[in-house]
Amino acid sequence: MARMVDNGSAWRVFGPGGSGSVPPGDRGLAYGDSLFETMRAHRGEVPWWDAHWARLRHGSGRLGIALPPESEVHGQARGLLDGADAVLRLQLTRGSGGRGYAPVAGMEPTWILSRHPLPRPCAPAGISLRWCDTRLAVQPALAGLKHGNRLEQVLARAEWDRPDASDADADEGLMCSMAGDVVCATAANLFVLRDGHWSTPPVERCGVAGVTRQWLLDHYPIEQRELAPAEVETADAVVLTNAVRGILPVARLGERRWPLHPEVLGWQRDLARAHPAFASIASEMP
Amino acid sequence: MARMVDNGSAWRVFGPGGSGSVPPGDRGLAYGDSLFETMRAHRGEVPWWDAHWARLRHGSGRLGIALPPESEVHGQARGLLDGADAVLRLQLTRGSGGRGYAPVAGMEPTWILSRHPLPRPCAPAGISLRWCDTRLAVQPALAGLKHGNRLEQVLARAEWDRPDASDADADEGLMCSMAGDVVCATAANLFVLRDGHWSTPPVERCGVAGVTRQWLLDHYPIEQRELAPAEVETADAVVLTNAVRGILPVARLGERRWPLHPEVLGWQRDLARAHPAFASIASEMP
Structure with missing residues (x-):
């Protein structure tokens, strides 16, 4: 697990061996072989966490990407948010390895949490x-x-x-x-x-x-x-x-x-x- | 620039600030916002380098991704190959940053070279x-x-x-x-x-x-x-x-x-x- 901070955003990377950085052979990087969720956090909580996790779980089933334990991801998300109003992004990649396009069965996924400042509000009139x-x-x-x-x-x-x-x-x-x-x-x-x-x-x-x-x-x-x-x-x-x-x-x-x-x-x-x-x-x- | 070796493969990552690892906010990782070439190397040289570079240059123009200097990439590729018969992969991402899908003009790309063992030969009969x-x-x-x-x-x-x-x-x-x-x-x-x-x-x-x-x-x-x-x-x-x-x-x-x-x-x-x-x-x- 690694922490990085840049322009008000912060990232944490979790994956095989707890390396803490994104392996250059990660399949999310190589092929876009990944899923993500972009969530609205309020005072450090994600009110619609369940809906986002359900969509991620559905996607992981369709693409055959392993899912990390929800409680661990949710806990790390809360830690990263640290009470903030923010945008929370969760990306889940199939992990590292496999020759070419062929995924390897049982591959351990990489997951990345990032916290970003809220966007500027839109004009209320539309x-x-x-x-x-x-x-x-x-x-x-x-x-x-x-x-x-x-x-x-x-x-x-x-x-x-x-x-x-x-x-x-x-x-x-x-x-x-x-x-x-x-x-x-x-x-x-x-x-x-x-x-x-x-x-x-x-x-x-x-x-x-x-x-x-x-x-x-x-x-x-x-x-x-x-x-x-x-x-x-x-x-x-x-x-x-x-x-x-x-x-x-x-x-x-x-x-x-x-x-x-x-x-x-x-x-x-x-x-x-x-x-x-x-x-x-x-x-x-x- | 970073060197990593795994299962006979080796990677080098080049990018903004020479960080040497793939930033977790890299757009290649976030969106598959990248191009790549997979090349056959022979005794440390890439006989069809020119054709691969031409295709990469064409793709970078169509997607609006900046291209690093060819001489630098080619030189680093030769260094990584070190005389080997191998598969050489070059990935070029748009770089790190930008809010959401919007790319930022003048973004500095990340490029990743990797060397992999040759695949097993196919049966000559087909x-x-x-x-x-x-x-x-x-x-x-x-x-x-x-x-x-x-x-x-x-x-x-x-x-x-x-x-x-x-x-x-x-x-x-x-x-x-x-x-x-x-x-x-x-x-x-x-x-x-x-x-x-x-x-x-x-x-x-x-x-x-x-x-x-x-x-x-x-x-x-x-x-x-x-x-x-x-x-x-x-x-x-x-x-x-x-x-x-x-x-x-x-x-x-x-x-x-x-x-x-x-x-x-x-x-x-x-x-x-x-x-x-x-x-x-x-x-x-x-």
């Missing part, structure tokens, strides 16, 4: 979106998982940092699949209100089964269905969600603008009761 | 193949590149290591795209002879533009075209290629068996003249 040119490949074998193959998201997120980018002040970008349907933002799930009905894209072909997405599906009548780009642009309200920021109303997508929708404010108030980190955010809302 | 169930997603933004998002290959390669796997003694597995056409093996390109004409699948939608594949395209009349699984099974000869093993005749795919084809022996003899590491392999052939 965030700005753009469309990304980079598309998401259709891959049912990996869909839904928060796995370590994220080049599509990296390329999409880089689009509006280019010197010649349009919409350079956008907060997030929407991504379509190779089939043309809208899937998600680079780091958030998408919800759309049309004719009084909410819907969100399914995550069986691409996209990530977000923890906040699942919380919404569990608490409100929301249909999972494919959405065309025009259905987002002509929606009555658009919302993004992720586990770090909670529920983010969308104020603008390209030229289209939306006022805050009362149903979204209701969702935010419900979320504030379910997850204490989002209570302060809700109280900032009008 | 190798055995199976079909993989795992399919390759269609993603033109990444196709052709040897990038660090390799979960599809890991899942495909794991298929015939399962206790209940059929064809458990296969040497390699063929992969189809999500569209159903045959693309490649998990770690090799594919060439098929039908009616006197050779063809190989294109790599603009998925797959890797292999260095040995390119050598063959440069030296023989070979068409790049989509291949259906039945066209492989009913071919007159089938060949795999990669930069570590050169040209591998296929002796079996499922129930189908092929004798060694004289044109393949001719290719191997030509390759032996072009790349000294493959001279000894060709001399073992009948």
Whole structure:
């Protein structure tokens, strides 16, 4: 186990032999052969730990990556958080070794905990979106998982940092699949209100089964269905969600603008009761 | 720069500040945000260095990853090889840092050199193949590149290591795209002879533009075209290629068996003249 601190972030690495650093032959590094969770911590606790661990366990089963004991990981996470409000990241790799792509049975995983400062709050009136040119490949074998193959998201997120980018002040970008349907933002799930009905894209072909997405599906009548780009642009309200920021109303997508929708404010108030980190955010809302 | 040795393999890590180990916040580890080359070294030299470096440079341009000075990397590679016959791996990551998926402009890359023992030689009469169930997603933004998002290959390669796997003694597995056409093996390109004409699948939608594949395209009349699984099974000869093993005749795919084809022996003899590491392999052939 090693501690490293950089720009307000801190890392601890756990793995075979307790080496404390990431072995250069780690398969997470070599092939993105890993899973991760990005969690919101509140006063040193992770209110949605159970949901994140359940998704990690599901992913480890699908990819055949061994899972370390939950109590040990949770305990180390609490130690690293040390009472802080922070973003907590947990990455689990298949471990080190194996010749080429072939994994070795019984490989001991590497896991990495890191603590990061909270992001700047978004404008309470809502965030700005753009469309990304980079598309998401259709891959049912990996869909839904928060796995370590994220080049599509990296390329999409880089689009509006280019010197010649349009919409350079956008907060997030929407991504379509190779089939043309809208899937998600680079780091958030998408919800759309049309004719009084909410819907969100399914995550069986691409996209990530977000923890906040699942919380919404569990608490409100929301249909999972494919959405065309025009259905987002002509929606009555658009919302993004992720586990770090909670529920983010969308104020603008390209030229289209939306006022805050009362149903979204209701969702935010419900979320504030379910997850204490989002209570302060809700109280900032009008 | 750090040296580490394990099971006959050795690693050296180069990066910002010369830390010598892989930072736990490295983006290659976090997102597979990296490229790599796997090369055949002969008596401490890499005969196809120029072709590998050209592919790495092309990939770094497409992904926007900075490239370290070639002379420094090549010099360090020679030092690590120390005269050996070996497999040399070079991995280049975008570096450490950046919030979430957003890369930071001007980021200093991490690069990792590793030396590995040569694999066991394949049977001169040819190798055995199976079909993989795992399919390759269609993603033109990444196709052709040897990038660090390799979960599809890991899942495909794991298929015939399962206790209940059929064809458990296969040497390699063929992969189809999500569209159903045959693309490649998990770690090799594919060439098929039908009616006197050779063809190989294109790599603009998925797959890797292999260095040995390119050598063959440069030296023989070979068409790049989509291949259906039945066209492989009913071919007159089938060949795999990669930069570590050169040209591998296929002796079996499922129930189908092929004798060694004289044109393949001719290719191997030509390759032996072009790349000294493959001279000894060709001399073992009948």
